[in-house]
Amino acid sequence: MTTTTATRTRALVFVAVAAGLLLMPAYRQVFGGRSRFVRDWELFNEVGVGLVVAEFSVRDGDGRETPIDRYAALGRERRTAPRWLRSMNGEAGLLRVAGELCGKLGAVDLRARASIATMRGWVPLHAGEHDLCRPLPPRPQIPGTRPRGHEDP
DSSP, X not given: OOHHHHHHHHHHHHHHHHHHHHHHHHHHHTSOOOOSSSOOOOTTTTTTTTEEEEEEEEEOTTSOEEEEOHHHXXXXXXXXXXXHHHSEEHHHHHHHHHHHHHHHHOSOEEEEEEXXXXXXXXXXXXXXXXXXXXXXXXXXXXXXXXXXXXOOO
16 A cells, blocks of 8 residues: 555544534434434433432530531541542432541531432532431432443433
């Protein structure tokens, strides 16, 4: 193969791949085509689904709640804390942090006001109604709190 033929072949392959990359999203989103080989183009879709934001507090015998900083209570700095402490994922992540706090603080009435990210927005997860240092009653999973994966429906 000569140099000009090789260059033309490379250019043709490049143009074909570039055209495919540009036209594949249009195939599904504009023309409504369905194929297992052409996926939806969903940039950063479902990022943050299942993320939990929480504020912890300790309730005393009179029912008053004192807010606590989870980093200070566990003797960690925010910037060097492990990932499971910085970003709680799902109710299991919240309960893991609560378990660590209960172990460190001893016999306390630990409460949390927490919300979880879903595809439809933030949904309340805990409203401080239960002591997290004691076993929780069974709860149904909140719909839309787990990413669906990359398989087509």
